[in-house]
Amino acid sequence: MKIAVIGGNGLIGTQVVKILTEGGHEAVAHSRASGLDLLTGQGLPEALTGADVVINLTNSPTFDDASPAFFQQSMDNLLAAAAAAGVGHAVILSIVGAELVPDLVYYRAKVLQEDILKAGPVPYSIVRATQFFEFMEAAMSWTADENAVRLPATLIQPMAAADVAQAVAEVSVGSPLAGTCNIAGPDVFTLAELGRITLITRGDPRPVVVDESAGLFAAASGDALIAKDGDDAIIAPTTYQDWLAR
Template structure:
């Protein structure tokens, strides 16, 4: 099976390409470094020529008000090109609970991305994942100074990017779901407590202050970011990932 992986040189994409090629498929990574600009459409027809599946793992360069326009343009380009190329399956990666956090423009943008795919002519699958372990440090940096890290008590269920990549690869080689598959980590944390675990693992002496107005994830209420029954639960725990 030939699979075009757009965003195939990034954190998730590079791992998806490796998994697919190791299992006998022909996964080809595409990105600006290979000559594909999904925003303008340059190189898209060539990237999708002969592909059975297209996997779109590109992301908006910002989380702000510019993100909806990015996803609108890139998805319109991808869906049009995929139909023209006769691609039989289109896959995107989204976020668990994206539709439950309307106060975050980036989450609204991801829902827009999903809806464009759903409304299009190409059979599709959507993989929704929880936050990646690899991004925890970035989340801590948003509301920190030299003495403290302020974090909300938002519930999160993070997972390893390797497990996200495996889930995307598995869906990519299957029949189109014509729906959504949720994947999540095996443990639920309060974000402030996860911050304390992370700082301790790094030998960082800063204090974590619980602040339910701090950072992007403060907008997520209750169990919005937690996987619901039926989700695929990954095996890698945060402590195991830290130990590696």
């Protein structure tokens, strides 16, 4: 099976390409570095020629008000090119609970991306994942200083990027879902609790101060960002402690 991986040089994309290649598929990474530009459509016809599946792992360069326009333009271009090339399956990576955090424009933009795919001409699958372990350092840096790290008590169910990549790869080689596959980490934490675990593990003496207004995830309330009982979510195997130990 020939699979075009758009955004194939990123955190998830590189691992998806590796998994698919090791599985005997012809997985080809495409990105701006290889001459593909989703916003202009440059390189799309060439990237999708002969492809059975296209996986779109590109992301908006910002989390602000520009993100909806990015997803609108990039998805319009991708789906038009995929339909013209006869691609039989389009896959995107989205976020568990994105529609439950309307105060974040980036999350609204991800829901827009899903809606465009659902209404498009190409059979599709959506993989929705919870937050990545790899983003914890960035989440702490947004509201940290030399004395403390401020984090909200937002509930999260984080997972390893490697487990996300595995799920994306498995969905991409199956039949189109015409729906969503939800994946989540094995444990639920508050973001503040996860921050404390991270700091202790790396020997950082700074305390974590619970601040319900701190950072991006302060906009999420209740259980918005965790897998719900009705989601039939796949629970990933890697724990945060095991990931830290590696």
